[in-house]
Amino acid sequence: MKKIRIYLLGFVLALFGLQSCELETELYDAINPDQYPINERDVRDLVTGNVYAAFRNRSYDGLFNAATGVNLTSDIATDYGLCSWGGTTWMPIQFANFNAQEDRNTTKIWTYLNWISKMTLTLDRISDVKFDDQADKDGYIAQIRCGRGFLAFLVYDMHGPIIVADLETLKDPLAEKILPRLSEEETIN
Numbered sequence: 001m002k003k004i005r006i007y008l009l010g011f012v013l014a015l016f017g018l019q020s021c022e023l024e025t026e027l028y029d030a031i032n033p034d035q036y037p038i039n040e041r042d043v044r045d046l047v048t049g050n051v052y053a054a055f056r057n058r059s060y061d062g063l064f065n066a067a068t069g070v071n072l073t074s075d076i077a078t079d080y081g082l083c084s085w086g087g088t089t090w091m092p093i094q095f096a097n098f099n100a101q102e103d104r105n106t107t108k109i110w111t112y113l114n115w116i117s118k119m120t121l122t123l124d125r126i127s128d129v130k131f132d133d134q135a136d137k138d139g140y141i142a143q144i145r146c147g148r149g150f151l152a153f154l155v156y157d158m159h160g161p162i163i164v165a166d167l168e169t170l171k172d173p174l175a176e177k178i179l180p181r182l183s184e185e186e187t188i189n
Helices: 002-018 040-050 070-076 087-094 109-125 134-159 167-171 184-188
Strands: none
Touching: 040 109, 040 134, 070 087, 070 134, 109 134, 109 167, 134 184
16 A cells, blocks of 8 residues: 555656646847847947948958958959959959859858848837937937948949848848849939
Protein backbone atom coordinates (compact mmCIF):
# COMPACT_ATOMS: atom_id res chain seq x y z
CA MET A 1 0.00 0.00 0.00
CA LYS A 2 2.88 2.30 0.78
CA LYS A 3 4.35 1.72 -2.69
CA ILE A 4 1.04 2.60 -4.33
CA ARG A 5 0.92 5.90 -2.43
CA ILE A 6 4.47 6.74 -3.51
CA TYR A 7 3.67 5.90 -7.13
CA LEU A 8 0.42 7.87 -6.93
CA LEU A 9 2.23 10.85 -5.40
CA GLY A 10 4.89 10.63 -8.14
CA PHE A 11 2.17 10.46 -10.81
CA VAL A 12 0.40 13.54 -9.41
CA LEU A 13 3.67 15.46 -9.22
CA ALA A 14 4.46 14.45 -12.81
CA LEU A 15 1.07 15.78 -13.92
CA PHE A 16 1.82 19.12 -12.28
CA GLY A 17 5.19 19.11 -14.01
CA LEU A 18 3.57 18.60 -17.41
CA GLN A 19 1.53 21.76 -17.05
CA SER A 20 3.01 24.74 -18.77
CA CYS A 21 2.52 28.42 -18.44
CA GLU A 22 2.08 30.78 -21.34
CA LEU A 23 5.33 32.42 -22.37
CA GLU A 24 5.48 35.93 -23.73
CA THR A 25 7.82 36.36 -26.66
CA GLU A 26 10.20 39.28 -26.59
CA LEU A 27 11.91 40.28 -29.83
CA TYR A 28 15.39 41.71 -29.55
CA ASP A 29 16.08 42.30 -33.23
CA ALA A 30 13.25 44.74 -33.96
CA ILE A 31 12.18 48.10 -32.62
CA ASN A 32 8.84 48.18 -30.86
CA PRO A 33 7.56 51.70 -31.65
CA ASP A 34 5.36 51.63 -28.53
CA GLN A 35 8.41 51.30 -26.29
CA TYR A 36 11.16 53.08 -28.24
CA PRO A 37 12.00 55.94 -28.57
CA ILE A 38 10.56 57.54 -25.44
CA ASN A 39 13.09 60.21 -24.51
CA GLU A 40 15.72 62.53 -25.97
CA ARG A 41 18.57 60.06 -25.57
CA ASP A 42 16.61 57.40 -27.48
CA VAL A 43 16.05 59.91 -30.29
CA ARG A 44 19.76 60.76 -30.39
CA ASP A 45 20.68 57.07 -30.58
CA LEU A 46 18.06 56.38 -33.23
CA VAL A 47 19.27 59.28 -35.38
CA THR A 48 22.89 58.17 -35.00
CA GLY A 49 22.08 54.59 -35.98
CA ASN A 50 19.67 55.30 -38.82
CA VAL A 51 21.14 58.44 -40.36
CA TYR A 52 24.87 58.60 -39.76
CA ALA A 53 25.45 54.86 -40.14
CA ALA A 54 24.58 55.15 -43.83
CA PHE A 55 27.67 57.31 -44.38
CA ARG A 56 30.12 55.14 -42.45
CA ASN A 57 33.37 53.73 -43.73
CA ARG A 58 34.07 50.18 -42.64
CA SER A 59 36.55 47.92 -44.40
CA TYR A 60 35.27 47.57 -47.99
CA ASP A 61 31.81 48.70 -46.98
CA GLY A 62 30.42 52.17 -46.57
CA LEU A 63 29.21 54.90 -48.85
CA PHE A 64 32.45 56.86 -48.59
CA ASN A 65 34.87 53.93 -48.60
CA ALA A 66 38.09 54.86 -50.36
CA ALA A 67 38.20 51.64 -52.41
CA THR A 68 34.58 51.19 -53.51
CA GLY A 69 32.65 54.23 -52.31
CA VAL A 70 30.77 56.93 -54.13
CA ASN A 71 33.83 59.19 -54.48
CA LEU A 72 35.89 56.68 -56.45
CA THR A 73 32.96 55.22 -58.37
CA SER A 74 31.70 58.61 -59.52
CA ASP A 75 35.21 59.73 -60.54
CA ILE A 76 35.83 56.56 -62.56
CA ALA A 77 32.42 56.91 -64.25
CA THR A 78 33.65 60.20 -65.75
CA ASP A 79 36.87 61.08 -67.51
CA TYR A 80 38.20 62.50 -64.23
CA GLY A 81 39.23 59.12 -62.82
CA LEU A 82 40.89 56.14 -64.39
CA CYS A 83 41.75 52.73 -63.05
CA SER A 84 44.52 50.88 -64.83
CA TRP A 85 43.70 47.57 -63.17
CA GLY A 86 41.21 46.74 -65.90
CA GLY A 87 39.31 43.51 -65.60
CA THR A 88 35.67 43.15 -64.69
CA THR A 89 35.77 45.33 -61.57
CA TRP A 90 36.22 48.82 -63.01
CA MET A 91 35.63 48.42 -66.74
CA PRO A 92 31.80 48.49 -66.49
CA ILE A 93 32.04 51.76 -64.55
CA GLN A 94 34.61 53.32 -66.90
CA PHE A 95 32.44 52.56 -69.93
CA ALA A 96 29.08 53.31 -68.21
CA ASN A 97 27.91 49.73 -68.61
CA PHE A 98 25.69 49.60 -65.53
CA ASN A 99 23.43 46.59 -65.12
CA ALA A 100 22.33 44.33 -62.31
CA GLN A 101 24.48 41.41 -63.43
CA GLU A 102 27.73 43.34 -63.19
CA ASP A 103 30.17 43.44 -60.32
CA ARG A 104 29.14 44.84 -56.95
CA ASN A 105 30.89 48.15 -57.60
CA THR A 106 28.46 49.18 -60.33
CA THR A 107 25.35 48.57 -58.22
CA LYS A 108 26.70 49.25 -54.73
CA ILE A 109 25.43 52.85 -54.51
CA TRP A 110 21.92 51.71 -55.52
CA THR A 111 21.75 49.40 -52.49
CA TYR A 112 21.82 52.42 -50.17
CA LEU A 113 18.19 53.24 -51.03
CA ASN A 114 17.04 51.19 -48.02
CA TRP A 115 18.70 53.77 -45.75
CA ILE A 116 16.30 56.41 -47.12
CA SER A 117 13.45 54.22 -45.87
CA LYS A 118 15.10 53.87 -42.47
CA MET A 119 15.39 57.65 -42.23
CA THR A 120 11.71 58.08 -43.17
CA LEU A 121 10.69 55.63 -40.45
CA THR A 122 12.94 57.44 -37.99
CA LEU A 123 11.15 60.72 -38.73
CA ASP A 124 7.84 59.04 -37.95
CA ARG A 125 9.12 57.33 -34.81
CA ILE A 126 10.41 60.51 -33.19
CA SER A 127 7.33 62.60 -34.02
CA ASP A 128 5.55 61.84 -30.71
CA VAL A 129 8.57 62.05 -28.40
CA LYS A 130 8.36 64.91 -25.92
CA PHE A 131 11.39 67.21 -25.70
CA ASP A 132 12.22 69.82 -23.08
CA ASP A 133 13.37 72.14 -25.83
CA GLN A 134 11.58 72.01 -29.20
CA ALA A 135 14.73 73.36 -30.87
CA ASP A 136 16.55 70.13 -30.02
CA LYS A 137 13.83 68.05 -31.65
CA ASP A 138 13.84 70.33 -34.69
CA GLY A 139 17.61 69.82 -34.91
CA TYR A 140 17.22 66.05 -35.04
CA ILE A 141 14.49 66.35 -37.67
CA ALA A 142 16.80 68.59 -39.73
CA GLN A 143 19.64 66.05 -39.47
CA ILE A 144 17.36 63.26 -40.69
CA ARG A 145 16.05 65.31 -43.60
CA CYS A 146 19.55 66.43 -44.56
CA GLY A 147 20.87 62.85 -44.48
CA ARG A 148 17.92 61.57 -46.48
CA GLY A 149 18.24 64.34 -49.08
CA PHE A 150 22.00 63.97 -49.43
CA LEU A 151 21.77 60.21 -49.80
CA ALA A 152 18.96 60.55 -52.35
CA PHE A 153 21.10 63.00 -54.31
CA LEU A 154 24.09 60.63 -54.34
CA VAL A 155 22.01 57.70 -55.59
CA TYR A 156 20.24 59.92 -58.13
CA ASP A 157 23.57 61.27 -59.36
CA MET A 158 24.79 57.75 -60.14
CA HIS A 159 21.59 56.01 -61.26
CA GLY A 160 18.99 58.60 -62.20
CA PRO A 161 15.47 58.72 -60.71
CA ILE A 162 15.14 56.68 -57.55
CA ILE A 163 12.53 54.63 -55.71
CA VAL A 164 11.25 56.15 -52.47
CA ALA A 165 8.72 54.28 -50.36
CA ASP A 166 5.98 56.27 -48.66
CA LEU A 167 5.29 55.91 -44.94
CA GLU A 168 2.21 53.70 -45.39
CA THR A 169 4.20 51.22 -47.46
CA LEU A 170 7.02 51.19 -44.91
CA LYS A 171 4.61 50.53 -42.05
CA ASP A 172 3.25 47.45 -43.84
CA PRO A 173 6.43 45.66 -44.93
CA LEU A 174 4.75 42.31 -45.60
CA ALA A 175 2.51 43.69 -48.33
CA GLU A 176 3.94 42.84 -51.71
CA LYS A 177 3.85 46.23 -53.31
CA ILE A 178 6.04 47.04 -56.30
CA LEU A 179 7.14 50.65 -56.23
CA PRO A 180 8.05 52.43 -59.46
CA ARG A 181 10.91 54.85 -59.86
CA LEU A 182 9.95 58.45 -59.28
CA SER A 183 9.85 60.78 -62.25
CA GLU A 184 12.74 63.16 -62.85
CA GLU A 185 10.76 66.07 -61.33
CA GLU A 186 9.61 64.06 -58.28
CA THR A 187 13.16 62.91 -57.60
CA ILE A 188 14.51 66.46 -57.77
CA ASN A 189 11.73 67.74 -55.48
